[in-house]
Amino acid sequence: MASSKIVCTVARAETVAAARTSIAVGSKSFAAASKLFAPAVRERAWLLYAWCRRCDDLADGQVAGHGMRRLDDAPERLAAITAMTEAALAGEVVGDPPFDALRLVVAETRMPPRLPRDLVAGFALDAEDWRPRTEDDLYRYCYHVAGAVGCMMAVVMGVAPDDAATLDRACDLGMAFQLANIARDLSEDDAAGRCYLPTQWLAEIDVPPGELMRPSYRPRVAMLARRLAIRAAAFEASARHGTPALSFRSAWAVLAAAAIYGAIGREVARRGERAWDTRVSTSGADKLRFIARAAAQATRRRRLYPPTPRDPALWTRPR
Template identity: 70%
Template sequence: MTPDRAALVAAARTSIAKGSKSFAAASTLFAPDVRERAWLLYAWCRRCDDLVDGQDHGHDRVIVHDARERVAQVRAMSEAALRGEPTGDPAFDALGVVAAETRLPARYVHDLIDGFQLDADDWMPRSEDDLYRYCYHVAGAVGCMMAIVMGVPPEDEAVLDRACDLGLAFQLANIARDIEEDDRVARCYLPMEWLVEMDIPPGQHMKPPFRDRLVVLARRLATRAAAHEASARVGATALSFRSAWAVLAAAGIYGDIARTVAARGRHAWDHRVTTGKAAKLGWIAKAAAQAARRGAIPEGPRGQELWTRPR
């Protein structure tokens, strides 16, 4: 039986409301057709992440012992959805709808699932390049998919690079914010080379004697996130007003996470960093003005110092 699109949209709207207040707020700024597709794509991403990580809408994560089997399940159901086959799971059926409506290249779906595979294999980065490759797989690829949902042609690689930058910025902020949460489930996304540079023994980075050194690395992540956020903002010039408004609002709302982690220093992990309602509304207002002036943003070439996604 062909899934009912309206029912899938309703389920996706519930998913984003539970899973991310920041993205839910930014998504309301999209035009209705883009908004629905963004919700549908989010629902699939959220469901995959929850299945692999043993969590509920990004919360209450636990250590899972069959992660590889879960990734295989995600891969099989996603492939079925891309073929247009009903899967019996609204989130995967949502992917099928988005792919059919937007000419979404399957490679981005595969790239994201490969990121889940890295986690299932207990992979950890050795170098900064490793860190960026991971960020691409779990977030940069989503940025590319979101750009296509917003109407960017799949062959426009320059704009997709900017969209990828926003995903990288979000993930770098996530990693900085979640260092303590990740440590609780035996994960660490700080490159081994960074830990060696700071003379932090493996697995000891959350211990009090190393807190000041950890702050240096968290601020490094925030600086990298800011550079990619700035690059992503240039990409807003290629979008419609409402899409640019949503993207610029999300960039500001999520960018505040990295900025707050950096500002809190050694207290960054005492309580989970979030962006409050007033700050979200402030960014929505600022983003409207920024989107209206997006034609004045100097386009220029993308910074050569920025990490570039694989082709």
Template identity: 65%
Template sequence: MDRAQLVIHARDSIARGSKSFRAASQLFGRETRERAWLLYAWCRRADDIADGQDHGHGMSAVADAPARLAEIERLTALALVGKPTSDPAFDALGVVVRECGIPHDLPRDVVRGFALDADGFQPRHADDLYRYCYHVAGAVGVMMAMVMGVSAGDEDTLDRACDLGIAFQLANIARDINEDDAAGRCYLPDDWLAEVDVPPGETMRPLYRSRIAVLAKRLAKQAEAHEAAARGGAAALGFRDAWAVLSAADIYTGIAREVAAQGDHAWDHRVVIGRAQKLAWGAKAAMLAANRKRIPRIDRTGLWTRPR
């Protein structure tokens, strides 16, 4: 496919895979929007290969995780050196990396997240959880900042972009505890589970729902802390980019807050944010973006920070 065809493929991928990201991406200017779609297409495809999914749907335990990881590594390596891969999502990665000057270490960091899952990752402590969140989402946040024109030398803004990715992933983990459990995964740290006396492998037993709800609230609180720090990075962006980022931030921390609010019933059905609420948050984000230079740059002291 040529670039225009890759963009169409990526647009269709985000439409099928994430209504929230698709809605936020519409706020970007054309060039940034296309590049965001191209990057998303690679992330979505690699995740689908790793988990045997179709655009994020139907995750289940896979019997050939090492082979799937090897395929992701092979295709990513080809894309990064500009070689055709025969997979449009990986070709899309090659395009956006070249156009935006994204360091190859960043997509490789994301692939390391898939390697963690392939190896049966289970965090023992909170630091393990944050390291995982960096690999599967924080590094993507850093790449997205570069797509929006943030330079590789602006470490503080890139840290805040990483914060936003981590906030998104913490919200996803809180929302998807039930789905992850069905696939044989658990991203709640061992010491957290021990603290509330939930035995390993029994996360979703009805007996323990109220205890898991306590941990989901903790995830939501941490997501909000990283999201609050991330907002300060909006000052480095143009209006449309800041509008999109602030809208996405509201949507995903909204998911985390809703999971926390529903308590024991948070996993009776998948938590989603309705169109009307998304529009309201989008309007609020537009006003904040117009005054983005006034958004306070909250001190990040105490927050987990990406590796240098």
């Protein structure tokens, strides 16, 4: 019995180590924010990230979030993601470290299986070459690929799975991140044959799908990118009001991440039509500044971000 426990402990440590490497390579912003968590939460955040990163890489043919390309075998990749995710949710040893990372997180936090499945549903939309037609479609996609991740992170931080109000705020942060990412990655997505701008928005400015990056259309597309940044800022502001429900260290990490990712959307909006000349990112110095500011905000979070009714005009996640 003792030897079995030792083996399990070693296996977990190896999975955590692999997850730590995954986040260090795949997301410097998330890696920086995760250092602020308490040790147990930090490890589970790494484990969850590793699974999300692996699924995303499989779905997009990437390596550590880079090099997205057109795929001829998207349905097969989705089937593999689904099968391994379901095995992990059933408590089975998968043999692929990121999927075993999910198994550990679910077992240790009692995470509702619906949340990982909601993320996989987002990958299914991409596999179907889906495009949003309306703004509501855009938000639904953002929920599946990022809002659900926000909810899972909240559970990792100790939020009860039935605390709908706090999960709504966590979802808001994921929505903010994804909207900012879409604005930043318009050129990269266009090169891969994808577009997450609603077709109704494109019709408004008379830009044909697949031609976003033509120089003559750049000023108009910049207007839509600014619109995305404004929407992202509204979700970010809402998310901040969920931090009083978190511990100090978790609130610190969340507020730091909100500032780091929020800066991406604001910079895209500031650059206008030059936003895609070089990839927008936050510098190491900026990250340190945001982290320091977030510490002060976390200390005063109950006064700065008192629990208030969520803005009914904001899109709400499915129940």
